[in-house]
Amino acid sequence: MASSQASVFGLKDSSLIRFQGLIDGKWVDAKDGAKIVVKNPATNEELGTVPEMGLAETKEAISAAAKAFPAWSTTTGKERHDILMKLFALMQEHHDDLGRLITLENGKTLTEGKGENAYTEEAVRTYGEQIPSPFKNVRNVVIKQPVGTSSIMTPWNFPSAMITRKLGAALAAGCTTVIKPPPETPFSALALAELAARAGVPDGVINIVTTEKNVSEVGKEMCESKAVKKVTFTGSTPVAKMLASMASSTLKKISLEAGGNAPFIVFDDADMDEAVAAAIICKFRGSGQTCVCANRIFVHSSVYAEFASRLAEKVSAFKVGNGLDESTTHGPLIHKRATEKVSRHVEDAISQGAQVLVGGKVIENSNFFQPTVLSDVPAGALINTEETFGPLAALVKFETEEEVVRLANSTEVGLAGYFFSRDVGRVWRVAEKLEVGMVGVNTGLISQAVIPFGGVKESGLGREGGPHGIDEYMNEKLIVFGGL
Numbered sequence: 001m002a003s004s005q006a007s008v009f010g011l012k013d014s015s016l017i018r019f020q021g022l023i024d025g026k027w028v029d030a031k032d033g034a035k036i037v038v039k040n041p042a043t044n045e046e047l048g049t050v051p052e053m054g055l056a057e058t059k060e061a062i063s064a065a066a067k068a069f070p071a072w073s074t075t076t077g078k079e080r081h082d083i084l085m086k087l088f089a090l091m092q093e094h095h096d097d098l099g100r101l102i103t104l105e106n107g108k109t110l111t112e113g114k115g116e117n118a119y120t121e122e123a124v125r126t127y128g129e130q131i132p133s134p135f136k137n138v139r140n141v142v143i144k145q146p147v148g149t150s151s152i153m154t155p156w157n158f159p160s161a162m163i164t165r166k167l168g169a170a171l172a173a174g175c176t177t178v179i180k181p182p183p184e185t186p187f188s189a190l191a192l193a194e195l196a197a198r199a200g201v202p203d204g205v206i207n208i209v210t211t212e213k214n215v216s217e218v219g220k221e222m223c224e225s226k227a228v229k230k231v232t233f234t235g236s237t238p239v240a241k242m243l244a245s246m247a248s249s250t251l252k253k254i255s256l257e258a259g260g261n262a263p264f265i266v267f268d269d270a271d272m273d274e275a276v277a278a279a280i281i282c283k284f285r286g287s288g289q290t291c292v293c294a295n296r297i298f299v300h301s302s303v304y305a306e307f308a309s310r311l312a313e314k315v316s317a318f319k320v321g322n323g324l325d326e327s328t329t330h331g332p333l334i335h336k337r338a339t340e341k342v343s344r345h346v347e348d349a350i351s352q353g354a355q356v357l358v359g360g361k362v363i364e365n366s367n368f369f370q371p372t373v374l375s376d377v378p379a380g381a382l383i384n385t386e387e388t389f390g391p392l393a394a395l396v397k398f399e400t401e402e403e404v405v406r407l408a409n410s411t412e413v414g415l416a417g418y419f420f421s422r423d424v425g426r427v428w429r430v431a432e433k434l435e436v437g438m439v440g441v442n443t444g445l446i447s448q449a450v451i452p453f454g455g456v457k458e459s460g461l462g463r464e465g466g467p468h469g470i471d472e473y474m475n476e477k478l479i480v481f482g483g484l
């Protein structure tokens with residue numbers, strides 16, 4: 001059964017496809033045999049099934065991770081580095097398969113799927129510090145220690161990268177993990193776990209619990225269990241808040257990467273070619289389904305008409321289709337709920353006076369939405385307060401720097417913000433004033449594995465990536481040496 005299911009994916013190495021969860025190094029089904037059906041969003045065809053696990057399996061996974069912690073946390077940084085480098089090499093060796101898998105379960109194009117596979121990180125070592133004491137016979141040293149078993153919960157828009165961004169740091173720090181991947185895209189997570197085992201990650205260090213209907217009880221246990229010392233989540237702001245409140249019952253360390261509503265500002269002195277090209281990437285990457293995608297595009301009135309017509313021209317040349325087809329530039333949305341949200345935002349803006357320059361409609365009986373550009377979007381439109389998470393570029397005209405900074409900041413969230421200007425004074429002023437965790441100046445693409453990725457306001461807590469990301473999985477301990 002499993003091998004015939006695996007052939008549906010058309011991978012070179014079909015043993016990367018796993019149809020079971022992973023607990024303590026063993027691939028397992030749900031205790032009651034229940035399954036989740038996973039579909040390809042481009043075709044709505046079934047790809048395969050994974051177990052619908054619940055509380056009992058989650059408890060087992062947590063205790064396996066807690067049992068594995070003493071041994072894993074006392075390996076040296078060099079030993080963990082070597083295993084992580086081996087895993088990285090295996091991911092590169094299986095680059096085509098892993099990229100294809102991402103495309104099949106998420107819908108993004110093959111180029112994006114492979115690009116995501118390359119968007120991983122590894123870490124070598126962490127450093128403590130020595131703090132000079134005011135007392136002659138005292139020496140202060142701060143060391144860093146792994147926090148413990150970590151719960152990792154991730155979304156479907158980056159089936160692999162949202163996991164590796166957390167898992168790479170957790171493993172490098174010496175933590176053990178329980179991962180709950182999204183029900184829409186579990187196969188990339190399971191393939192990573194398969195490769196991790198091949199790389200020599202010991203049993204129990206990575207455990208995977210797949211779930212859909214039982215997500216509330218699984219999430220609660222992953223946040224409230226006393227054996228868990230760290231909770232990390234990427235997804236929507238309402239779920240982030242709920243998980244944070246559950247994790248606070250035992251005052252766990254938490255990192256949350258939640259929703260955004262990124263402003264993208266084009267000032268009158270912007271380089272127009274660069275601004276249009278960047279808006280295309282920033283707005284339409286992953287068909288608009290990234291948390292750092294531009295959601296509101298503010299354009300100075302003096303360049304508004306030119307920007308709008310050049311953007312609309314480029315967007316009308318997109319080729320929407322199955323991500324496996326090489327000529328496709330943009331894939332489907334993840335499911336019907338996603339297309340419905342984009343439709344709601346388009347209809348709402350039109351009802352308040354916005355004009356459709358391109359697109360505007362769902363492609364019937366599918367998860368595809370026409371890449372859309374709306375002009376003259378009014379201040380009261382829903383899109384100004386809610387993240388669309390879809391291929392909808394909403395253009396808003398502005399007159400002054402002060403006005404646009406106020407508009408950009410008038411949202412409860414603050415993940416990324418972008419602007420285009422060649423005036424160095426304005427660049428500093430606006431970069432400092434935007435209430436976001438990450439600013440792109442004259443670029444629409446900020447994501448890299450090495451940067452501290454994260455937000456302010458209701459976009460979350462903590463940072464992921466590079467050394468900042470590893471610190472999230474470590475506790476600092478002060479050791480005061482006296483009597484010298």
Ligand SMILES: NC(=O)c1ccc[n+]([C@@H]2O[C@H](COP(=O)([O-])OP(=O)(O)OC[C@H]3O[C@@H](n4cnc5c(N)ncnc54)[C@H](O)[C@@H]3O)[C@@H](O)[C@H]2O)c1
Nearest residue numbers: 154155181182215216219234235236239257258259260291
């Ligand atoms: N900041 C980021 O880095 C980032 C990245 C991707 C997505 N997002 C946000 O996620 C949203 C889109 O994704 P979504 O609608 O799937 O988000 P979501 O919050 O509904 O789901 C994200 C993940 O959380 C899980 N989840 C849901 N309820 C849970 C619970 N009670 N306990 C544990 N896990 C639970 C889901 O199964 C999924 O795996 C957007 O708002 C987007 O901004 C943010």
Ligand SMILES: O=CCCC(=O)O
Nearest residue numbers: 157289290291292447
């Ligand atoms: O969607 C969230 C992550 C986006 C990114 O890493 O570029």
